[in-house]
Amino acid sequence: MEIGGFRELDLRQGYEFYSGNNVARLNSGRYGIFHALQLLGCSKILMPYYQCDTVRDYLLSQNIEIEYYHIDSNFYPILNSVIEKDRALLIVNYFGIISANYLSEVIEKNPNVIVDNTQAFFSAPIPASYTVYSPRKFFGVPDGCYVYGENATHLLEKYEEDLSSPTSSFLLSRIETGGNANYQNYCINEERISSSGLRRMSKLTHALLDNIDYEYCMNKRRENFKIACDLFDSINCISIANINVNADLCIPMVYPLVIENEDLRNKLVSNRIYIGHWWEYLINELPFNSIEVYYSKFLIPIQIDHRYDRKHIQYVYELIARIVEEDHT
DSSP, X not given: OOOSSSOOOOOOOSXXXXXXXXXXXXXXXXXXXXXXXXXXXXSEEEEEXXXXXHHHHHHHHTTOEEEEEOBOTTSOBOOOSOOOTTSEEEEEOGGGXXXXXXXXXXXXXXXXXXXXXXXXXXXXXXXXXXXXXXXXXXXXXXXXXXXXXTTTTTTGGGSOBOOOGGGOHHHHXXXXXXXXXXXXXXXXXXXXXXXXXXXXXXXXXXXXXXXXXXXXXXXXXXXXXXXXXXXXXGGOSSOHHXXXXXXXXXXXXXXXXXXSOTXXXXXXXXTTOOOOOTTGXXXXXXXXXXXXXXXXXXXXXXXXXXXXXXXXXXXXXXHXXXXXXXXXX
């Protein structure tokens, strides 16, 4: 115990969104998926091609046998049969708008389901499965993961506790000097996560997550998603309603915009709109006419988080609409 001395950050306590005996606090989503596999006693997994390569690479490094499935144009799995009892099934809740009823049906039909909710922090866990969350995709924290499910805290005593503070300065520096100026420091933190292996959540990340106004963040995302739907649906090559007719009730990570323009992403970056290129590696690994390659090339994840409001989303829409119009003339 320490008493006195200089002050640390003043953070509220008691606001953590996921807590309790069925919640394991870990350091990253890829490690959360592996933790769930250990809880299930599975050394084999069926997972989508359309997934971050860090998940694949880590599971392979831990001698997990992987088979893959394709998704359809609405981001739902193409599964040929019920999964064998000795194999886990990973289902990704893309963008946080995959139907909860569909996820429940998959869990009812298949044993050993792991729901990847790393893009769906506010989507409720579904019984009889393990659900993995990645709070750093939604909030300003250096790392972190929750695994929710029966006896999820089992095995935690075997893991070291993570230490986040040595590479977390980018979170403070961004406030003063912006994201672009601190991108290299962000990458250093990403490298630390990749090299650390499976660990328990750090005290710093836990304290930050215990401080957030989740109600405000939820309401702002829902509001911004509706704004994005109103603006972008008419130019989107995919239909949000086809993915989930009740998508307006969801609290997504991003608005998934598909525009068949390979230069659009670079033109947005040149205008200081920093858009992630999700899973570009698939372009070199899958057939050029696969849906996964199509989405890797053309999907633009539009930010809708609590930092933004209508004027920001309107600005991005007008910029994209102008770029598309200019390219068509």
